[in-house]
């Protein structure tokens with residue numbers, strides 16, 4: 367079977383839309399679905415097989431386990447343990463305590479894995495770092511700032527009444543309350559947009575809540591951000607994605623330029639205010655990481 371082998375861990379809202387997206391664009395030759403509940407995994411595989419046939423996708427879909435992930439070129443981690451998120455601020459950090467032990471166990475199971483790992487599980491800047499530290503994998507990327515950046519460019523384009531292709535700009539920092547829009551380097555048709563962006567930044571902050579209020583969970587946007595990153599991490603296309611990677615002693619989102627699958631950071635010049643905002647995000651994430659449960663903590667059944 368031609369094409370890369372991609373594993374998706376987690377068959378919930380994000381995992382389902384992502385898997386359907388991958389089959390529909392036939393990105394992987396083989397798609398391995400791994401989740402906690404066997405009946406959910408089997409059901410999703412059957413549904414995707416139906417889709418693959420109808421859509422004439424060449425992607426072969428199968429259920430697997432953690433051992434099967436080792437044969438994948440890339441693995442996407444979109445698991446979420448059962449917990450009630452009662453956070454009203456820093457909502458994405460609400461799952462840190464619940465998700466860290468399960469993510470840590472998966473990382474232990476994938477120690478020494480040489481493919482790319484795309485972590486979607488929130489809080490993504492903490493979970494990507496935890497996954498990388500436990501697994502020792504060299505190619506771990508947290509998804510989130512690229513979704514923020516896509517939303518930012520889309521809202522700016524709508525505001526300016528132009529196609530999103532004509533907007534350049536990044537959102538970096540935390541995928542969460544301490545996201546940093548790089549206003550000073552943002553352009554529409556090559557011209558700066560400073561001073562016209564307040565409504566856009568507010569719209570960016572409100573967008574996840576708007577989606578959750580209508581359909582419960584965000585799912586399509588993150589799935590798109592994963593597909594776009596997979597193409598680059600697998601070396602199928604070159605380009606830039608804002609991803610959570612090491613930044614000093616923490617992990618947070620910065621632009622990464624992929625050339626032939628090889629990543630290189632490419633942060634734009636920052637104003638003093640943007641630099642301070644990024645440092646403040648780093649400081650908050652550094653603190654939050656110290657509160658993650660220890661690796662020895664028991665995994666909830």
Ligand SMILES: NC(=O)c1ccc[n+]([C@@H]2O[C@H](COP(=O)([O-])OP(=O)(O)OC[C@H]3O[C@@H](n4cnc5c(N)ncnc54)[C@H](O)[C@@H]3O)[C@@H](O)[C@H]2O)c1
Pocket residue numbers: 375376377378379380381400401402403406444445446447448461465468485486487488489490509510513541583584585588
């Ligand atoms: N980074 C982003 O941009 C972004 C965007 C949206 C959602 N998310 C995050 O992605 C994660 C998944 O979200 P969702 O809405 O799909 O959740 P969900 O609850 O709908 O699905 C989670 C899935 O994970 C599975 N799971 C739980 N424990 C597992 C384990 N040990 N091994 C394998 N599978 C396991 C569950 O059975 C379920 O299928 C959440 O942490 C969410 O906050 C991140």
